[in-house]
Amino acid sequence: MPPRARFASLNFHPRRRFARVCLSASVSRHGVRQQPASPAALCVSHRAEPPRFNANTSPRCARRACAAYGCRPANKNAANGPAEAPQPAHPFHTLTIDPPDHGLALMDSVHLRNAKVRGEPVAIIVLGASGDLAKKKTFPAIFSLFYHGLLPTHFVLYGFARSPMSDDQFRELILDTLSCRVIDGERCQEKMNHFLPQCFYHQGDYYDATSFGNLNDVLTHGFEMEHPKTNRLFYLAIPPKVFEASCSNISINGRAHNGWTRVVVEKPFGHDLPSYRDLRSSLASVLTEEETFRIDHFLAKELVQNLMTLRFANVIFEPLWNRHHIKSVQITFKEHFGVEGRAGYFDHVGIIRDIMQNHLLQILSLLAMEPPVTLCAEDIRDEKVKVLRAIQPLKASDFATAQYAAKDSRSKGYLEDDGVPQDSRTPTFASCVLHINNARWDGVPFLMRAGKALDERKTEIRIQFKHVPGALFPVTNGAEHNELVIRVQPDEAIYMKIVSKVPGLTSRMEEARLNLFYRHAWEESKDIPDAYERLILDVIQGEKSLFIRDDELEAAWTIFTPALEELEDRSAPMPEVYHYGTTGPTGSDVLAEKYDVHWSN
Numbered sequence: 001m002p003p004r005a006r007f008a009s010l011n012f013h014p015r016r017r018f019a020r021v022c023l024s025a026s027v028s029r030h031g032v033r034q035q036p037a038s039p040a041a042l043c044v045s046h047r048a049e050p051p052r053f054n055a056n057t058s059p060r061c062a063r064r065a066c067a068a069y070g071c072r073p074a075n076k077n078a079a080n081g082p083a084e085a086p087q088p089a090h091p092f093h094t095l096t097i098d099p100p101d102h103g104l105a106l107m108d109s110v111h112l113r114n115a116k117v118r119g120e121p122v123a124i125i126v127l128g129a130s131g132d133l134a135k136k137k138t139f140p141a142i143f144s145l146f147y148h149g150l151l152p153t154h155f156v157l158y159g160f161a162r163s164p165m166s167d168d169q170f171r172e173l174i175l176d177t178l179s180c181r182v183i184d185g186e187r188c189q190e191k192m193n194h195f196l197p198q199c200f201y202h203q204g205d206y207y208d209a210t211s212f213g214n215l216n217d218v219l220t221h222g223f224e225m226e227h228p229k230t231n232r233l234f235y236l237a238i239p240p241k242v243f244e245a246s247c248s249n250i251s252i253n254g255r256a257h258n259g260w261t262r263v264v265v266e267k268p269f270g271h272d273l274p275s276y277r278d279l280r281s282s283l284a285s286v287l288t289e290e291e292t293f294r295i296d297h298f299l300a301k302e303l304v305q306n307l308m309t310l311r312f313a314n315v316i317f318e319p320l321w322n323r324h325h326i327k328s329v330q331i332t333f334k335e336h337f338g339v340e341g342r343a344g345y346f347d348h349v350g351i352i353r354d355i356m357q358n359h360l361l362q363i364l365s366l367l368a369m370e371p372p373v374t375l376c377a378e379d380i381r382d383e384k385v386k387v388l389r390a391i392q393p394l395k396a397s398d399f400a401t402a403q404y405a406a407k408d409s410r411s412k413g414y415l416e417d418d419g420v421p422q423d424s425r426t427p428t429f430a431s432c433v434l435h436i437n438n439a440r441w442d443g444v445p446f447l448m449r450a451g452k453a454l455d456e457r458k459t460e461i462r463i464q465f466k467h468v469p470g471a472l473f474p475v476t477n478g479a480e481h482n483e484l485v486i487r488v489q490p491d492e493a494i495y496m497k498i499v500s501k502v503p504g505l506t507s508r509m510e511e512a513r514l515n516l517f518y519r520h521a522w523e524e525s526k527d528i529p530d531a532y533e534r535l536i537l538d539v540i541q542g543e544k545s546l547f548i549r550d551d552e553l554e555a556a557w558t559i560f561t562p563a564l565e566e567l568e569d570r571s572a573p574m575p576e577v578y579h580y581g582t583t584g585p586t587g588s589d590v591l592a593e594k595y596d597v598h599w600s601n
C-alpha cells in the first residue's frame, strides 16, 4: 500500500490561526507506520522547513526539532526504525501560532519555531555592557529581534559592567547604537519607545560574587515577581581574561530559579591548546555543555549558512566536490581599517587567532566536511570535527605573516595605534596553506588569508576547478579554469566562472559568469539579518548548530598551536611590512605561488 503521508507536514492556516502538525513519519491507509521509502535522513530542526522525520532520525533530534516548533513527537521513539506500533490515522497535534504582525517576515519558519519560546519570559544580561561589541553588535541585534517580534513577549535587558551608569544613561547608550536596519524603518521610533523602558543597568565587578548576588536580587524581586518562570541569558561581551570569574559567579549567584540558564561566550576561547584546555575545564566545572553557547558569528552570516544548502541540496556540486575536480580553495577575509582603538585586545591575539583559527576555519570545515546524517546540530558538528581532525597541524613555514605600516600622513601604522608596544611583532595579516589528509581532499591546497588595513572589506571563498582534460579547445587567456565564488560580504553573491564562446562570427572564447547576486535575486536580501540576530535568537530557542562544540575547538587549536609557537618565538623572523590600504604583503603571493595559486584581488 503506498504510504499516504510520507513525511511530517506543518500547515500554517492563516484564517484559523493555527498550525496542524502531522508527526507521523509514514502512515499507510490503515494508519500503520511503515518504513520510509527514502533513506535520506531529515530532521529539520532549523530554519527553512518544519520538522520531518524518518527512520534515521534520532529520537533526541526529533524531540528537539519538535520542541523548537512547539509540538512533540507522536511517539517518543518516533524515529527508531521500522518496527513500530500502529498509529492513529490522523496523528495531528494543534498548536496556536500568532501570525507575523508586520509585513517584514524575518524568516517565516523562525516565526513558527519561535511561537513557543515567545511565551517564555527571558532576562537578557549583557556583561561588558559599556564595551565595543555590546554597542556595535549585541544591543542592535537584540533590538532588531524585538522590532521583528521575535523576542519573547515578556523580556528585560540588563547591562552589567564596572562603569558607573544610571538606567537613563544606559538607555542613552543603547539609543545611540540602535538603528532601524529595515529599509523604511517602519514604526521604528515607536518600537524603540517600547524597547527602552525594558532596559536597565546594574553596576558590578566580574570578579565579585556579591555583584552577581545583587543582580539576582534585583531580578528576583523585580521582573521575576511578575514572571516567576523567567529564563536567564547571559551574554559575555567581555575580554577573555574575565570569562572564568564571570561564569563562576553566574553559576553561584546568577542562575535562573525556574527556567533555563544559558551563557554566550565570545571568542577567543583560549590562546593555544593548553590554555584552551584549562579554560574548558574551568568553565565546565561551573556550566554544563548544554548551558554553554560558544559563539562564532561568521557561522551565522547568510552565505555561510547557505554553504550546506549549496553543497547538499543541489546535485551539480557534490559530484565535483573533491580532489578529482578541485584544484585549490581560497578563503579570504580583508578589512579596510586597522585595529583602531582595539589594540589592548588585538596585540595579545593577532590576526591568526582573531580571524583564522575560528571564523575562517569554521568556513573551511563547512566547505570540506562530509554530508551530515541529519541537519541536527550534533550531526553537523560531528562532521565538522571529523574534517578538522584530518587537517595536518600547521608549521611556521605554512604561513606568510605581516604587519601594516602607515602609507602616508593620513593613515596610522599598527605600531602608532594607542596601546601597541613599539616592539610588537603581532601580525595584522597572515596567509597560510592547509592540507586535509583524507580521501576526498588529498593533495588539494586550502589557502586562507586574513588581514586588517587592506584595500577593501571583503570575505569570499573561491573554489577553483581543474582544467578540462584533453585539448579540444585552445587555452583561453586565464579563463581555462572554472571557479565558483561565494562572496560572503559585502554584497552577498554566488557566481560561477565559465568559459563561453563570444557571440557572433567568431570562435573566440572568454570567461563569463553565471551570477546569483543576492541584491538582484532576492527581495529578502534587503533585510538580511545581522549574524548576531540569528545567534541570539538561536540561543533563546536552544538551537546549537551555529555554535561551536568543545571538540571543534580542541581540533582547531591542535591545527594552529604548533605554528603559533614557532611564529611567536623571539628567534622567529619579524613579520613583513605592508602599507595601509594595499592588497597585502608579497610574501603571501610567494606562498600561494608554491601551490600554483594566484590570490584574487
Ligand SMILES: NC(=O)C1=CN([C@@H]2O[C@H](COP(=O)(O)OP(=O)(O)OC[C@H]3O[C@@H](n4cnc5c(N)ncnc54)[C@H](OP(=O)(O)O)[C@@H]3O)[C@@H](O)[C@H]2O)C=CC1
Pocket (backbone or CB within 6 Å): 128, 129, 130, 131, 132, 133, 134, 136, 161, 162, 163, 206, 236, 237, 238, 239, 240, 242, 266, 267, 268, 342, 345
Ligand atoms: N569588538 C568586536 O568587534 C568583537 C569582539 N569580540 C569579542 O567580544 C569580547 C568583548 O570585546 P570588546 O567589546 O571589543 O571588548 P572591550 O575592550 O570593549 O571590553 C568590553 C568591556 O569589558 C570591560 N573591560 C575591559 N577591559 C577589562 C579588563 N581588563 N578587566 C575587566 N573588564 C574589562 C569594560 O567594561 P567596564 O570597565 O565598564 O566593566 C569594557 O567596556 C571579547 O571577547 C572579544 O574577543 C568578538 C567579535 C567582535
Ligand SMILES: O=C1O[C@H](COP(=O)(O)O)[C@@H](O)[C@H](O)[C@H]1O
Pocket (backbone or CB within 6 Å): 297, 335, 354, 355
Ligand atoms: O571577530 C571579529 O570579527 C570582526 C569582523 O566581523 P564582521 O562581521 O564585521 O566582518 C573583526 O573586525 C574583529 O577584529 C574580530 O574580532
